[in-house]
Amino acid sequence: MSMDYYREGDPVADTKAPDGPIAERWERRRFSGRLVNPANRRKLRVIVVGTGLAGASAAATLGELGYRVANYCFQDSPRRAHSIAAQGGINAAKNYRNDGDSVHRLFYDTVKGGDFRSRESNVHRLAEVSTEIIDQCVAQGVPFAREYGGLLDNRSFGGAQVSRTFYARGQTGQQLLLGAYQALERQVAAGTVEMHTRHEMLELIIVEGRARGIVVRDLVTGEITTEIADAVVLATGGYGNVFFLSTNAKGCNVTASWRAHRQGAYFANPCYTQIHPTCIPQSGDHQSKLTLMSESLRNDGRVWVPKAHGDDREPGDIPEDERDYYLERRYPAFGNLVPRDIASRAAKAVCDEGRGVGPGGLGVYLDFADAIARLGRDAVAAKYGNLFDMYKRITGENPYERPMRIYPAVHYTMGGLWVDYDLQSNIPGLFVTGEANFSDHGANRLGASALMQGLSDGYFVLPNTISDYLADGPFEAVAEDHEAVAAARRDVEDRIAFFLGNDGDRSVDSFHRELGKIMWEYCGMERTDEGLRKAIGLIRDLKDEFYKRVKVTGKAAELNQQLEKAGRVADFFELGELMCIDALHRTESCGGHFRAESQTEDGEALRDDERFSYVAAWEFTEEAPVLHKEALEFEYVKPTQRSYK
Numbered sequence: 001m002s003m004d005y006y007r008e009g010d011p012v013a014d015t016k017a018p019d020g021p022i023a024e025r026w027e028r029r030r031f032s033g034r035l036v037n038p039a040n041r042r043k044l045r046v047i048v049v050g051t052g053l054a055g056a057s058a059a060a061t062l063g064e065l066g067y068r069v070a071n072y073c074f075q076d077s078p079r080r081a082h083s084i085a086a087q088g089g090i091n092a093a094k095n096y097r098n099d100g101d102s103v104h105r106l107f108y109d110t111v112k113g114g115d116f117r118s119r120e121s122n123v124h125r126l127a128e129v130s131t132e133i134i135d136q137c138v139a140q141g142v143p144f145a146r147e148y149g150g151l152l153d154n155r156s157f158g159g160a161q162v163s164r165t166f167y168a169r170g171q172t173g174q175q176l177l178l179g180a181y182q183a184l185e186r187q188v189a190a191g192t193v194e195m196h197t198r199h200e201m202l203e204l205i206i207v208e209g210r211a212r213g214i215v216v217r218d219l220v221t222g223e224i225t226t227e228i229a230d231a232v233v234l235a236t237g238g239y240g241n242v243f244f245l246s247t248n249a250k251g252c253n254v255t256a257s258w259r260a261h262r263q264g265a266y267f268a269n270p271c272y273t274q275i276h277p278t279c280i281p282q283s284g285d286h287q288s289k290l291t292l293m294s295e296s297l298r299n300d301g302r303v304w305v306p307k308a309h310g311d312d313r314e315p316g317d318i319p320e321d322e323r324d325y326y327l328e329r330r331y332p333a334f335g336n337l338v339p340r341d342i343a344s345r346a347a348k349a350v351c352d353e354g355r356g357v358g359p360g361g362l363g364v365y366l367d368f369a370d371a372i373a374r375l376g377r378d379a380v381a382a383k384y385g386n387l388f389d390m391y392k393r394i395t396g397e398n399p400y401e402r403p404m405r406i407y408p409a410v411h412y413t414m415g416g417l418w419v420d421y422d423l424q425s426n427i428p429g430l431f432v433t434g435e436a437n438f439s440d441h442g443a444n445r446l447g448a449s450a451l452m453q454g455l456s457d458g459y460f461v462l463p464n465t466i467s468d469y470l471a472d473g474p475f476e477a478v479a480e481d482h483e484a485v486a487a488a489r490r491d492v493e494d495r496i497a498f499f500l501g502n503d504g505d506r507s508v509d510s511f512h513r514e515l516g517k518i519m520w521e522y523c524g525m526e527r528t529d530e531g532l533r534k535a536i537g538l539i540r541d542l543k544d545e546f547y548k549r550v551k552v553t554g555k556a557a558e559l560n561q562q563l564e565k566a567g568r569v570a571d572f573f574e575l576g577e578l579m580c581i582d583a584l585h586r587t588e589s590c591g592g593h594f595r596a597e598s599q600t601e602d603g604e605a606l607r608d609d610e611r612f613s614y615v616a617a618w619e620f621t622e623e624a625p626v627l628h629k630e631a632l633e634f635e636y637v638k639p640t641q642r643s644y645k
């Protein structure tokens, strides 16, 4: 591998990770971590950026504990954080179904589902805490689906043979977020949390090696202010929008994480992207957003394509024996519920063979005819009604009568800022939670586990671990005119002045769309050495052109969405390049990262444990990124070739 793309630095270690029997590690860490007594908590200030499930749960819990919290989001209400869009459900090892589930099985499924690229200690903690999350949310009044007798209902998600997914129809994220939001608003009313909506964090402030504050822009007035605290928590979500088209909300971006990365926070496994198998196929070039059809639909929907190439008959006219239920055929043990990476690649494979359906042959069927015949239309509507309505509104086709057409799309990013077991980045005082950290999902996240992780981090993990850091505080007061504060602020003002002063002729969106196409083509579902090298060159050229030709209209001191986007797209360029470098250096296939040169004879992902059993934590430098490897050890779930057959 050409070394001019990056250089290798010292390994990085998770010094907070406890050892000993895995089931005792979290308990031991909680006991060994220092506490802050209630009277002292009132003297400590914590910034939480983000009001999604990870941020709202953390801010509410820290407020309840008595810390003084400043909470930020760029939307007009905390309730509009992207978490509101989550559809299918949240996992927990409650074993209410008595179908063989346990904390250990959830732990095992998640380590295996992540293709053995996550930390055992973290994943075990997640599985343990999962059961507490459900109790917490039920106590808040989250209306999880219930069975006729009143008990909480469960369904199955990919990569599991048990039913452990709790859900509220196809609106689980919304209901969970409303629960967290109520807890948050209670603290706002109590005066422990100050809420700042429509504010965007544009820089991290580091004083004497510690994260001490942020620079924010008021998105309505354009005013730039700084906020100083004893610790900063980023719960700013994922960066799937680097691909332009994704199932993420249009506002999702990487700026908070990227600014922290530029200040020294390591970015881990940036190339691990999740491509979700069941999204509504793209309908044309005009499109700026893709829509997810929840994985829960694979509980009852059957995925198929015609057996014959180029068969363009209506689905209802294709007889049963001329259909290929390829997931059931190839993976009989898990069938339609194989994990996302596997289902996505299988869909791409049948479309590449010329057996795809719909416009451009980029689609496969997800068919509910059997489920409707077996359960009745009302029962299917009760489980998935809002998803069916959404599909109908977007495509004009009725999924009760005609199979849905689906195709894989970018959905989630497993990579993110590197954190230790305490969720602290390598910058003291900077904590990262939820999708923004690289966390617990390895190279592929199992469905219904992002909500679990975000709430685990926010309600249970961070509030316990951050006290070990805050026990050394309050830290020395930092004045507004401190050199570090003034420099961070100047950086933000200079960037804004550059964009507004640039004499360009091309819109921000046109650059973003082009960047997204490069990322999807070369760093999407399948990657090759040649393609990634090409992509790095294309991204660098496009970035140069962006700085020469981008046109941002409007002024600084007003609501200016062009300006907001320009800053975000500038950061996406740098991130996109790092993603390609990360993907290029990892010459193995694993999980969501499929490297064409590394596959088994039957086309499955082929890992290279000998060389790549590590987390790739990247350090920013102005020249080339520096790779720090964190070795992964497996004592409880031995890496094997994943099989769902």
Ligand SMILES: Cc1cc2nc3c(=O)[nH]c(=O)nc-3n(C[C@H](O)[C@H](O)[C@H](O)COP(=O)(O)OP(=O)(O)OC[C@H]3O[C@@H](n4cnc5c(N)ncnc54)[C@H](O)[C@@H]3O)c2cc1C
Pocket (backbone or CB within 6 Å): 049, 050, 051, 052, 053, 054, 055, 072, 073, 074, 075, 078, 080, 081, 082, 083, 084, 085, 086, 087, 088, 089, 090, 172, 173, 199, 200, 201, 202, 235, 236, 237, 238, 247, 248, 249, 252, 253, 255, 256, 292, 294, 411, 412, 433, 434, 435, 436, 447, 448, 449, 450, 451, 452, 454
């Ligand atoms: C369509 C869809 C369906 C999904 N369904 C499921 C599901 O059923 N089950 C599941 O487990 N997972 C699901 N996921 C994944 C899951 O929803 C997300 O991973 C999770 O909600 C992320 O939560 P978060 O709190 O980390 O971030 P988000 O909810 O994205 O919140 C980010 C917050 O950070 C704020 N923010 C970001 N940058 C800045 C900045 N610079 N300044 C100020 N504020 C900032 C935003 O305003 C927002 O408040 C789904 C994802 C999608 C796209």
